[in-house]
Amino acid sequence: xxxxxxxxxxxxxxxxxGLSATFFGLAVLAALxxxxxxxxxxxxSWQFITSYPSRKPEQAGILAAWxxxxxxxxxxxxxxxxxxxxxxxxxxxxxxxxxxxxxxxxNIANLAGVPSIIYGLLGLAIFARAMKLDRGVITGGMTLxxxxxxxxxxxxxxxxRAVPSSIREASLALGATKWxxxxxxxxxxxxxxxxxxxxxxxxxxxxxxxxxxxxxxLTYIPFLPTSxxxxxxxxxxxxxxxxxxxxxxxxxxxxxxxxxxxxQKGFLINAAAGIIVxxxxxxxxxxxxxxxxxKNQKRW
Amino acid sequence: xxxxxxxxxxxxxIERLLLSCSLLSVFTTFGIIWVLLSESIGFFKHxxxxxxxxxxxxxxxxxxxxxxxLPLLSGTxxxxxxxxxxxxxxxLASAVxxxxxxSPKARNIIKPLMEILAGVPTVVYGYFALxxxxxxxxxxxxxxxxxxxxxxxxxxxxxxxxxxxxxxEDAMHAVPxxxxxxxxxxGSHKLQVAFRIVFPAALSxxxxxxxxxxxxxxxxxxxxxxxxxxxxxxxxxxxxxxxxITAYIVQVSLGDTPHGTIEYQTIFxxxxxxxxxxxxxxxxxxxxxxxxxxVYD
Numbered sequence: 001x002x003x004x005x006x007x008x009x010x011x012x013x014x015x016x017x018g019l020s021a022t023f024f025g026l027a028v029l030a031a032l033x034x035x036x037x038x039x040x041x042x043x044x045s046w047q048f049i050t051s052y053p054s055r056k057p058e059q060a061g062i063l064a065a066w067x068x069x070x071x072x073x074x075x076x077x078x079x080x081x082x083x084x085x086x087x088x089x090x091x092x093x094x095x096x097x098x099x100x101x102x103x104x105x106x107n108i109a110n111l112a113g114v115p116s117i118i119y120g121l122l123g124l125a126i127f128a129r130a131m132k133l134d135r136g137v138i139t140g141g142m143t144l145x146x147x148x149x150x151x152x153x154x155x156x157x158x159x160x161r162a163v164p165s166s167i168r169e170a171s172l173a174l175g176a177t178k179w180x181x182x183x184x185x186x187x188x189x190x191x192x193x194x195x196x197x198x199x200x201x202x203x204x205x206x207x208x209x210x211x212x213x214x215x216x217x218l219t220y221i222p223f224l225p226t227s228x229x230x231x232x233x234x235x236x237x238x239x240x241x242x243x244x245x246x247x248x249x250x251x252x253x254x255x256x257x258x259x260x261x262x263x264q265k266g267f268l269i270n271a272a273a274g275i276i277v278x279x280x281x282x283x284x285x286x287x288x289x290x291x292x293x294x295k296n297q298k299r300w
Numbered sequence: 301x302x303x304x305x306x307x308x309x310x311x312x313x314i315e316r317l318l319l320s321c322s323l324l325s326v327f328t329t330f331g332i333i334w335v336l337l338s339e340s341i342g343f344f345k346h347x348x349x350x351x352x353x354x355x356x357x358x359x360x361x362x363x364x365x366x367x368x369x370l371p372l373l374s375g376t377x378x379x380x381x382x383x384x385x386x387x388x389x390x391x392l393a394s395a396v397x398x399x400x401x402x403s404p405k406a407r408n409i410i411k412p413l414m415e416i417l418a419g420v421p422t423v424v425y426g427y428f429a430l431x432x433x434x435x436x437x438x439x440x441x442x443x444x445x446x447x448x449x450x451x452x453x454x455x456x457x458x459x460x461x462x463x464x465x466x467x468x469e470d471a472m473h474a475v476p477x478x479x480x481x482x483x484x485x486x487g488s489h490k491l492q493v494a495f496r497i498v499f500p501a502a503l504s505x506x507x508x509x510x511x512x513x514x515x516x517x518x519x520x521x522x523x524x525x526x527x528x529x530x531x532x533x534x535x536x537x538x539x540x541x542x543x544x545i546t547a548y549i550v551q552v553s554l555g556d557t558p559h560g561t562i563e564y565q566t567i568f569x570x571x572x573x574x575x576x577x578x579x580x581x582x583x584x585x586x587x588x589x590x591x592x593x594x595v596y597d
Contacts, residue, residue, distance in 0.1 A: 014491050021390045024459045025417050035432045086321035095396025108325045113582035115519025121571045125335040147582040179314045207421025210521035214553045253423045288421045290412045
C-alpha cells in the first residue's frame with residue numbers, strides 16, 4: 001500500500017478511537033444511572049421523603065436531609081448571588097487596569113482551584129469557631145457561598161463582556177450615569193447568561209459534601225430547623241423567627257454518605273434512593289442552565 | 301456635564317459597594333492562609349517539620365502517635381496517578397476528536413452531555429466506585445481489598461475526563477486556521493494535521509489542562525473517602541486500602557475533636573499541605589494558559 005492509503009486508514013482508525021474515547025465517559029454515566037436506579041428506585045416512596053433517619057433502614061427517610069438542603073441553599077443563594085454579581089460588575093464595568101485589579105483577578109482564579117474541603121476548614125475556623133455560629137445552617141450556607149463565589153463572579157463577567165459596548169455608549173450618550181447604564185441596560189442584556197452561571201453554581205453547591213463534613217455538620221438529625229413562620233393560638237398569632245438559621249442541620253449528600261458507610265444492605269439501598277433524589281435535582285438544574293445558555297446564544 | 305451632588309454621591313457609593321464585594325475574594329484567600337498557618341504553627345510546636353516530612357507512619361488517633369505525612373501523601377499521589385492515567389488519554393483523544401473530526405452539530409450535543417458528567421455530585425461517584433466498580437474488580441483481580449486505591453482512582457479519572465477534554469479542546473480550537481490550512485494544502489491528512497500541527501501548537505494549553513486535572517484529583521475528597529479506605533499505608537500497591545490527605549480530614553471531622561488539641565491541629569496541617577500542593581499546580585497552569593493566550597491572541 002502507498003503511504004497515502006496508510007494515512008487514510010490511520011485516519012479512519014483514529015475516528016473510531018476518538019469517538020469511543022468521547023463516548024466512554026457517557027457510557028460510564030449511563031452505567032452509573034442504571035446501577036443507582038435499579039438499586040434504589042423501589043425504595044422511593046412518600047414514607048421515604050417524609051421520615052427522619054432511623055436505626056432501622058426500612059423506617060429511615062430523608063426528611064431532615066432535604067429540608068436541610070433547602071435551608072442551606074437558601075442561605076448560600078442569599079449570600080453568594082448578590083456578592084458574586086456585584087463583584088463581577090465591579091471587575092468588568094468599573095475596575096481600572098491597575099495592580100489592585102490584577103491582584104483581585106489572580107485571587108479569584110486561584111480560589112476557583114482551591115479544593116472544596118479547604119473551604120470547610122475555613123468555615124470551621126472562622127464561622128463555626130471564631131464567630132461562634134457553631135454548626136448552624138448559616139455556617140454551612142456561607143461556607144458553600146464562599147466556595148461557589150468564584151463560579152458566579154466568572155460567569156457574571158463573561159456575561160457582561162458579551163454585551164456590546166455600543167449599548168453602553170448609547171446609554172451614556174443619552175445622559176445616563178454609569179450605574180444607570182449598568183442597571184438598566186447592561187445587566188438586563190446579560191441576565192440570561194448570568195442566570196446560567198448561578199444555576200450551575202447552586203447545583204454544584206447542592207452536591208457538595210466534603211466542606212460540610214469539615215465544618216462538623218451532623219449526620220444524625222431527627223428534627224428540622226425552626227420554621228421561620230409559626231402560628232400560635234394567642235397574640236400575636238403569627239410569629240417570625242430567624243432561629244432556623246442557627247439550628248444544626250444535615251443535607252442530602254451527607255445523609256447519602258452516612259448510609260454508604262454502613263455495612264447493612266438496607267442502608268445501601270437507602271443511599272441509592274437518596275442519590276436518585278439528589279441526581280434528579282442536580283441534573284434537572286444542569287439541564288435548565290444548559291438550555292438557557294443554548295437559547296440565548298444571541299449574536300449582537 | 302455636571303451631575304447633581306446627590307447623584308454623584310450615590311454613584312461613588314455604589315462603586316465602593318461593588319469594590320467591597322470584589323475584596324471579599326481577597327479576604328477569603330487571606331482567611332484560608334491565616335487559618336491554615338495559625339493552626340499549623342500550633343502543630344509544629346509539638347512535632348518537628350523534619351519528622352513530619354520523614355516519619356513513615358501517620359497514627360495521630362492511636363496511643364503510639366506518629367505524625368509522618370508520607371503515608372497520606374503516597375495515598376493521595378497513588379489515587380491521583382491512577383485517575384490521570386485514565387483521564388489524560390481519554391480526555392485528549394476526545395478533545396482531538398471534538399475539535400478536528402466531529403461536526404459542529406455533533407459537538408453541540410456531546411459537549412453539554414459531557415458537562416452533565418462533570419456535574420454529578422462526587423458522593424454519587426463514591427457510591428458507584430464502592431458498589432459497582434469494586435465488585436467488578438473483585439471478579440477480575442482476585443485478592444483485591446474491598447477498599448482500594450484502584451477503584452477510587454479509576455472512577456475519579458472518569459470524573460475528570462470532561463475537564464481535560466473541554467480545556468484541551470479550547471486550546472486546540474484557538475490554534476489559527478492558517479496553520480491547519482497550510483498543512484492541508486501540502487497534502488496532509490486529518491490525523492497528521494491533528495497530531496503534527498494542532499497538538500504541538502496547543503501544547504502549553506493542553507499541559508495547563510492536565511496540570512489542572514492533577515490538582516483537581518489531589519483535592520478530591522468523597523470518592524476516596526468512600527472507596528479507597530481509611531488506612532494510612534505507605535505503599536504503591538493499588539489493590540490495598542490507602543488513606544488520602546482529604547480522607548483523613550473527613551475521618552477526623554466525623555468524630556468530635558475538641559478545639560485546641562493536636563488532633564484538631566492535624567487536619568489544618570493536612571489542609572495546609574493540600575493547599576500548597578494544589579496552589580503550586582494551579583499557578584503553573586494559570587501561567588501556561590496566560591502564555592498560550594499571548595501567543596495566539
